[in-house]
Amino acid sequence: MSSKDARCQITWDGRKKRSPVRTDKGTLIFPSAILSSMDAVTFTRQLIDIESISGNEAAVGNYLYGELSRLGYITRKMPVEGDRFNLLATTAEEPHPALVFSTHLDTVPPFIPSSEDAARIETFFGCAMPEGFTEMRGLIGIYRIEGDHMPADEMIATVEAEKRINPIWEDDLVPFYSIGNGDHLCFRKSECPNSGVYFVPHDEPRITKTHSTFSDYLNDSAWFY
Numbered sequence: 001m002s003s004k005d006a007r008c009q010i011t012w013d014g015r016k017k018r019s020p021v022r023t024d025k026g027t028l029i030f031p032s033a034i035l036s037s038m039d040a041v042t043f044t045r046q047l048i049d050i051e052s053i054s055g056n057e058a059a060v061g062n063y064l065y066g067e068l069s070r071l072g073y074i075t076r077k078m079p080v081e082g083d084r085f086n087l088l089a090t091t092a093e094e095p096h097p098a099l100v101f102s103t104h105l106d107t108v109p110p111f112i113p114s115s116e117d118a119a120r121i122e123t124f125f126g127c128a129m130p131e132g133f134t135e136m137r138g139l140i141g142i143y144r145i146e147g148d149h150m151p152a153d154e155m156i157a158t159v160e161a162e163k164r165i166n167p168i169w170e171d172d173l174v175p176f177y178s179i180g181n182g183d184h185l186c187f188r189k190s191e192c193p194n195s196g197v198y199f200v201p202h203d204e205p206r207i208t209k210t211h212s213t214f215s216d217y218l219n220d221s222a223w224f225y
Contacts, residue, residue: 043067046063047060047063047064048112048113049113050063051111052105052106052107053106053107053108053109053110053111054106054107054108054109055084055106056106057084057105057106058083058084058085060105061077061084061085061087061105064087064105065077065087068087068089072091073089073090073091074089074090074091074092074095075087075088075089076088076089086105087105112153117137117151117152118133118134118137118152120152121152121155121174124152124155124156125174125189125192126189127174127189127192127193128192128193129174129187129192129193130187130192130193130194130195130213130214130215131193131214131215132214132215132218133176133214136149136218137149148177148178148179148180149176149177150175150176150177150178154178155174155175155176158175158178158184159173159175162175162184162200165182165202166182166200166202168200168201168204168205168206168207169200170207172188172189172190173186173187173188173189173198173200173207174186174187174188174189174192174195175200179199181202181203182201182202182203183199183200183201183202184199184200185197185198185199185200185210185217186198186200187214194213195213195214196209196210196211196212196213196214196216197209197210197211197213197214197216197217198210
């Protein structure tokens with residue numbers, strides 16, 4: 001483990017049962033059961049909202065230390081440098097586990113607080129997205145829809161990048177799908193929430209309208225494979 005790379009380690013040994021933990025109500029629950037019953041979305045957003053850019057992991061480390069201890073793990077801080085530290089979490093029954101999960105505590109810049117994806121997109125671009133856009137994005141992971149329908153962060157980053165490198169890029173464009181090689185499918189802010197879908201290339205001199213509506217795009221399965 002690098003002295004410059006703060007990490008969090010959680011251990012597990014599948015061969016033996018875990019030591020039970022007594023909750024505030026006196027119920028005995030194994031740590032794995034507690035973890036599986038956590039609100040994963042809320043917990044993830046809490047982690048995201050703690051600024052932890054490399055070199056500044058102390059706050060998120062202290063948060064995880066408290067959460068892991070609360071869940072019944074024997075949690076130790078391992079000093080790295082300054083106020084930075086690694087975390088090692090084990091159970092009393094398995095102080096020397098056969099399997100150790102190791103992951104980073106730090107993140108890369110810039111720090112971006114959590115937010116609802118669709119709301120963030122509409123706030124940044126200043127317009128309502130076409131009907132079905134938010135619902136479709138919610139189904140991507142469930143139905144494994146092919147292609148790169150970009151999350152909010154990538155949509156915003158694409159705008160900033162295309163402004164610099166693509167001579168035909170227009171401020172009116174809202175990129176939502178990355179075709180590859182710098183090509184994108186976009187909406188037009190001036191047409192939202194009833195925008196058609198536009199093909200914006202990186203190496204051709206014009207923007208082309210591919211679908212009259214977003215609904216037409218969704219019904220055109222050729223774009224998903």
